[in-house]
Amino acid sequence: MEVLADPPAFVGRDRELSVLAGHLALARAGRSQVVVVEGDPGSGKTALVQAFLDGLDPNTGVLRASGEEAEELVSYGVVEQLARAVDRVGDAGPAVEVRPADEPPVVGAVLVALLDRLRDRGGPVVVVVDDGHWADVPSVQALVFALRRLGSDRVLTLVAARPHDGGRIDRLRGLASGDRGRTLRLGGLGVDGLVALGRALGAGELPPPAAQRLLAHTGGVPLHARALFEEVDPALLRSMEGPLPSPMSYAVLVLGRLSQCPPGARAVVAAAAVLGERSRLTDAVDLAGETGAEVVAPAVTAKLVTIGPAPDGTALRFPHALIRAAVYHDLDLADRMALHARAARIVDAPDEVLRHRVAAAGGSDRGLADELRALAGEQVERGERSRAAATLISAAGLYPDAADRTRGLLDAVELLVLAGERSRATELARAVPGGRSAHERFVRGLLAFTAGRTSEAEQLLLAAWAVADDTDPGFRAGVCDALCHLYYLQLRTTESVEWGNRALAVDPRQSVSLVTSLALAGRSIAPTAELATAVARGARLLWTEDHAGARTELAGAVTALRAGGMFVASLHAQGYLALTQHRMGAWDGAVADATEAVALAEDAEQDWMLARLHSYAAMPHAARGEWDRADAHVAAATAAAAATGLPLDRVGATVAAANVADARGAHTRVVELLGPLAERAAGRAGEPGVSNWPCMLADALVHLGRPDDADRVLAPFERRAAELGRRVALTAAGRVRGRVLATRGDVIGAERALRDAADHARGAGAEIDVALTALTHGALLRRSGRRRAAADALGAARAVLDRLGARPALERCDEELAACGLTPTRRTAREPGALTPRELCVARLAASGMSNPEVAAELIVSLNTVEFHLRNVYAKFGIRSRAQLRGALRGADDG
Structure with missing residues (x-):
């Protein structure tokens, strides 16, 4: 049997249709657009979108997906619907596998590739997500990432959602603004719209006063007004006599309509309400204890449910969520629990079986709670953290013991934090009873950490450690690693190393935080096979000046991490890769990787990474004399550091700004920026391979006629670089040492220092440092009157600087050559x-x-x-x- 509901009448909304048409025109012209159609339940969001789609040119590709309340925790459910729609609309391509464990940007990249399959259709593509308030959060995050990556693409995205959705689609709302789109808010129909609706539904011509009364009674909500037109005698509506039925509660009309159906149809509708907004018709009939699909026909005629084909058999649906809600909540509690208990024996999916068993439970049920915890563990293994959190919340309510309930809720909060759903985690944490357990303190500490409340996070994590003696070793290692990371971001390196070593005592693998903290503290970073990740291995190689090895390790890490769905970790690797290439003088690669990492972090809303990534991006631009771009990245890094408030970010932004000032020859500005860092260091030297800012500061002090101050800054750096054998650092220090000695009149000592610096540079294979050292040496030779030797050194330097595009250094080299009486050959090729x-x-x-x-x-x-x-x-x-x-x-x- 197949009984389809009549399509809903659609009237009015001319302005809204015009707005959508305007955004489609922009998309057709190559300006990707996003429109959020927002309205209360029953306001006609879906009807508006459908009316718009009905008027589209046949060449327009339409991809449709919909959120469902029963599937809001199914990771990437909406994305999978869109993937299937692409295959239906365009040429079938290779099979797309979306894994629940993948991070949203990885799945977003899959969406971009899927949309590319439709680019040759000849028309724009319209992506529709209905009931966005029920869309799973990972799908929303992936969709936002994908839409931000569409530049000149002819794509219009329409998302229909309720205004109060717990922030589920706030990122889409943020994208639907400015020249990228808008939020279109639907109110009720006006008097003219209600008159037109009555006419369309066959209720005749409603006089304006009667329409005004209907407007006051329903608020113009199309769903409510339609119900009245269908339930009330048109003559009564027009007469203005007697009160209208009281469906300010829509449920009154729904239940009145249901009461007119035969008992069998009522039973099937009730069973369907228990099963969900959508179910198999056979399941609903079976659950109701009826036989034959025809029994539901009166309910279809009454427009309470619709029936249509589906991949898993004939599907029964409620035309609107409000209809299902009215039926479900009208059921007697005992009857409802009994239906859920029977439904658990009818449905197939294990998750659905447990959902019905939970709804059927009348109180505590430790056995069922334990089953749910086991299911949550499986969901975590599959990467479904949001879904696992919901499962744990259900389990918590079934435990008879308060301690077990609290444990489940805390585990759920932790999973939501790890899933990036901080708002849901914060809301749930408010419901957790206060206590003093290590677990609670740790979870609340993580929540404070992710919210940027680092002082509170530190107190909570230390408190967790203080009472963690009897806890699982893995838990203790987690507390230690969190404190290691926290202190690393605050540049409290001694404490970071201490807590990192405590974590190592439990789990003998070093993290990136510990590796970098060791470097910042000037501690030895011994080569080890027990570094936790490729990013940690790449960081060790970078800080210990094995730049070629670091580039190989980090480039491989970027590819492998993205292929494995670990997108955020890949951004760490790409940032370090950009810094590595900058130090090698491979500035094109550095610019490409840093720019790409910044764009990806912005699109993935990883704002906490932006200060460091912008800092890395500024430096190669400064080395090439691209001042506007360098300044823009410094400004962005400074703003991002102010937003996080983290000392590590502030120092990174400061060093990047100093790099730009140094390249410009703005020595006073370099001292202003780096002088405070030297005061805080108080003569202590960390790992020279991390940063050569002491050399920049000392060089600026020499240029300002302060060689003694320069010596005080430079000497600790030199000694530590010599102790560790850091040849690149010794090269930079040697250039400055040569200038210090030359300023003091010790030309022989200066030349010796510069020759040693050149040897270190050649030994390290650092071509850019060889050239910069030759430039410094050539300038010294010229000033001591040896112009021929100076010209040879400067000519060798110029060839490298010219090829690498180091314009600021190249200009200084040309000035020295001109002072030698030589005119350098200018480049003619476009750079x-x-x-x-x-x-x-x-x-x-x-x-x-x-x-x-x-x-x-x-x-x-x-x-x-x-x-x-x-x-x-x-x-x-x-x-x-x-x-x-x-x-x-x-x-x-x-x-």
């Missing part, structure tokens, strides 16, 4: 710096032999975005092909 960082990144990948789809996959952008950037690159270089692009980039590199 890569003429391109934006994103254009340069796209150009280099394209020139390497990658196809456009491969470039899009590598950068996690759409194919349209890659083509847009390539068109700009071709125009700037005045070329038309990839072969010419390779030549243009070689010409820019070779000069």
